[in-house]
Amino acid sequence: MTIAPLTPPIQAPVQAVDHPKKGTWRRVLIAALLIYIFIPIVGLLRFSTRAANGISFQFYRDAFADPSFYSFLGNSLFAGLWTIAITLTLTTFTLYWAYLKARWLLPLMEMLSLLPFVVPAVTLGIGLIQVFTTPPLALTGTPQLLIGAYAIVTLPFAYRAVENSLQGANVLTLTEAAESLGASWWRIFIEIILPCVWSGVISGGLLVFSFVFGEFTLALFLVGSSYQTFPLYIQQLYSYQPQYSVVMSLLSFVATWLAAWLLVVFTRRKN
Amino acid sequence: MSYLDLVHLFKSYGSVMAVQDVNLQIPAGEFISLLGPSGCGKTTILRMIAGFEKTTGGSILLEGQDITHIPANRRDMGMVFQSYSLFPHMTAGQNIAFGLRVKRLSHGQQRIRVHEMLELVGLSGMGDRYPHQMSGGQQQRVALARALAISPRLLLLDEPLSALDAKVRLQLRNEIRRIQQQLDITTLFVTHDQEEALSISDRVIVMSQGRIDQAGTPEEIYLTPSTAFTASFIGAMNQIPGIWEGSQVRVSAHPDTQIPDEFLQTQETDLLDGATVLVLVRPESITVLSPEASVPADCNLLSGLVTSRIFLGSVVRLSVLVGEFYLNVDVPTAQAEQFSSGQVVRLGFPADQCRVLAIAPPAPQSASSQAQVRSAV
Numbered sequence: 001m002t003i004a005p006l007t008p009p010i011q012a013p014v015q016a017v018d019h020p021k022k023g024t025w026r027r028v029l030i031a032a033l034l035i036y037i038f039i040p041i042v043g044l045l046r047f048s049t050r051a052a053n054g055i056s057f058q059f060y061r062d063a064f065a066d067p068s069f070y071s072f073l074g075n076s077l078f079a080g081l082w083t084i085a086i087t088l089t090l091t092t093f094t095l096y097w098a099y100l101k102a103r104w105l106l107p108l109m110e111m112l113s114l115l116p117f118v119v120p121a122v123t124l125g126i127g128l129i130q131v132f133t134t135p136p137l138a139l140t141g142t143p144q145l146l147i148g149a150y151a152i153v154t155l156p157f158a159y160r161a162v163e164n165s166l167q168g169a170n171v172l173t174l175t176e177a178a179e180s181l182g183a184s185w186w187r188i189f190i191e192i193i194l195p196c197v198w199s200g201v202i203s204g205g206l207l208v209f210s211f212v213f214g215e216f217t218l219a220l221f222l223v224g225s226s227y228q229t230f231p232l233y234i235q236q237l238y239s240y241q242p243q244y245s246v247v248m249s250l251l252s253f254v255a256t257w258l259a260a261w262l263l264v265v266f267t268r269r270k271n
Numbered sequence: 272m273s274y275l276d277l278v279h280l281f282k283s284y285g286s287v288m289a290v291q292d293v294n295l296q297i298p299a300g301e302f303i304s305l306l307g308p309s310g311c312g313k314t315t316i317l318r319m320i321a322g323f324e325k326t327t328g329g330s331i332l333l334e335g336q337d338i339t340h341i342p343a344n345r346r347d348m349g350m351v352f353q354s355y356s357l358f359p360h361m362t363a364g365q366n367i368a369f370g371l372r373v374k375r376l377s378h379g380q381q382r383i384r385v386h387e388m389l390e391l392v393g394l395s396g397m398g399d400r401y402p403h404q405m406s407g408g409q410q411q412r413v414a415l416a417r418a419l420a421i422s423p424r425l426l427l428l429d430e431p432l433s434a435l436d437a438k439v440r441l442q443l444r445n446e447i448r449r450i451q452q453q454l455d456i457t458t459l460f461v462t463h464d465q466e467e468a469l470s471i472s473d474r475v476i477v478m479s480q481g482r483i484d485q486a487g488t489p490e491e492i493y494l495t496p497s498t499a500f501t502a503s504f505i506g507a508m509n510q511i512p513g514i515w516e517g518s519q520v521r522v523s524a525h526p527d528t529q530i531p532d533e534f535l536q537t538q539e540t541d542l543l544d545g546a547t548v549l550v551l552v553r554p555e556s557i558t559v560l561s562p563e564a565s566v567p568a569d570c571n572l573l574s575g576l577v578t579s580r581i582f583l584g585s586v587v588r589l590s591v592l593v594g595e596f597y598l599n600v601d602v603p604t605a606q607a608e609q610f611s612s613g614q615v616v617r618l619g620f621p622a623d624q625c626r627v628l629a630i631a632p633p634a635p636q637s638a639s640s641q642a643q644v645r646s647a648v
Binding site: 169170173174176177178179180181182183184187191192195196 | 321322323342343344345346347348349350352354356357358359360369370373374414417418421427
């Protein structure tokens with residue numbers, strides 16, 4: 001009589017084997033995506049370096065020599081950095097407070113944080129102009145209004161990034177542990193909580209910066225010519241110096257990619 | 272005066288009462304365990320003492336000072352959490368030094384104290400490691416060192432061993448007791464593990480439904496439980512229901528059987544006739560007697576049917592159906608072979624191993640029985 005084993009025989013672990021066809025399709029899709037992304041850029045690069053006698057970087061040299069380039073770039077950087085500061089401060093403090101004291105608020109906050117996605121930029125721009133044209137809040141045309149609007153529309157980026165970090169940080173127990181050691185709320189936030197969610201804060205900041213650096217519609221509506229940002233400058237150049245405009249667009253791409261690359265680096269470090 | 276006083280402490284969450292009228296006095300240097308099942312209010316009491324929860328009523332006095340409304344960061348208490356809660360971006364040494372930095376100790380003093388604490392918890396030379404480079408047991412040692420580094424007035428341990436594996440848990444349990452005795456620090460230890468509580472405490476507070484069910488030394492709690500809850504929660508106490516008659520307990524046989532009621536002897540004397548009682552006897556106090564064995568005069572005897580057996584290592588636990596109830600009986604593993612399910616066995620247990628709890632007073636006499644008494648008179 002044979003006795004059946006009590007445990008099933010050990011089987012070799014199943015390894016994920018790529019089907020050859022699946023691998024080919026993957027490569028084709030990636031190639032198509034890269035072509036889709038790079039063909040316009042290559043086109044822009046060719047257009048901006050075309051010269052009668054081959055390739056010339058004259059437009060790049062001229063663009064960098066133009067003082068207004070630095071002024072517009074400075075405006076965009078100023079708006080971007082202030083937006084980062086406002087959005088991240090608001091998001092990090094509020095989320096930390098909610099995690100400690102009012103977790104029941106989190107679903108509502110999540111819903112509110114997504115609202116900027118459903119309001120079109122044109123609608124938001126017109127609405128803000130309506131409210132901020134007459135005294136005592138006559139802010140139309142000022143960078144303050146633009147930064148305020150950016151702080152609203154970039155909320156979802158910052159919220160998601162910071163919230164993900166807080167979720168994994170067990171902030172309540174860390175706060176209580178630090179409190180029992182005598183630390184004040186402010187000290188706990190700066191020395192314990194912020195370092196724990198730092199990667200999320202950086203990721204959020206980079207996303208916010210990428211958005212602000214390329215944003216056109218709100219800038220056109222809210223500040224127009226009184227506070228020209230980098231995208232407005234590109235649009236202005238396009239009408240009479242298209243090659244310069246293309247140079248600026250490429251620079252804008254580079255800045256955004258740099259931000260995206262930093263984002264990947266910080267996210268990897270976090271993981 | 273005691274070191275820590277909890278006076279009529281209450282805590283409610285909406286309509287749910289988590290802690291109800293808890294009064295407790297803890298002398299300095301004592302190791303107290305708050306023991307109970309989940310939701311009994313033990314952690315809530317600890318958190319109120321730490322200052323993480325506001326009290327709904329009552330007060331907390333530490334060395335005579337009312338600390339009920341003092342913020343947590345000014346109470347000077349060291350707390351160790353179940354989830355270690357080390358600061359992940361700091362090394363073990365930096366974690367331990369955090370409280371010292373808050374207290375503005377000089378760098379030199381911090382360094383000396385960190386070194387002392389690492390040595391105390393057996394982690395010398397590991398101060399530069401980050402929490403993620405340490406095992407669970409090591410992390411909890413660092414958490415203990417961090418809590419002790421500030422020389423707290425009270426050490427609060429919130430189920431610090433629950434997340435550890437059995438071997439490390441046992442080792443760290445003994446370490447905690449050694450350190451507590453070495454530093455002579457008043458300690459409150461929350462646990463749901465009775466073995467943990469009984470093995471390292473000076474006193475155990477058994478909690479149930481937000482109230483203190485019984486407080487006493489581990490021996491008192493184990494050997495002389497004063498409530499049915501403590502009796503059932505600590506160990507696997509058998510509870511035999513019966514009626515107090517004369518100086519004995521009448522245990523009803525199953526109504527479907529022809530077996531007459533049994534009478535159990537105990538050492539209790541001060542009970543009212545007719546009171547409903549529970550006779551408490553531990554599984555290890557019951558012996559399975561051979562059919563020919565003689566029974567001493569002070570030994571209770573019951574017969575029953577073995578219904579199941581569970582191997583527990585050094586003993587096998589038999590479940591024996593006696594009348595309307597089951598008794599757990601621990602038999603040494605070497606002798607357990609002879610018992611099997613379906614077998615009728617004789618159980619003996621000495622009267623002095625039985626404890627009697629009155630759970631209801633005698634039922635009031637009916638009108639007819641009172642009339643009979645009057646006519647007889």
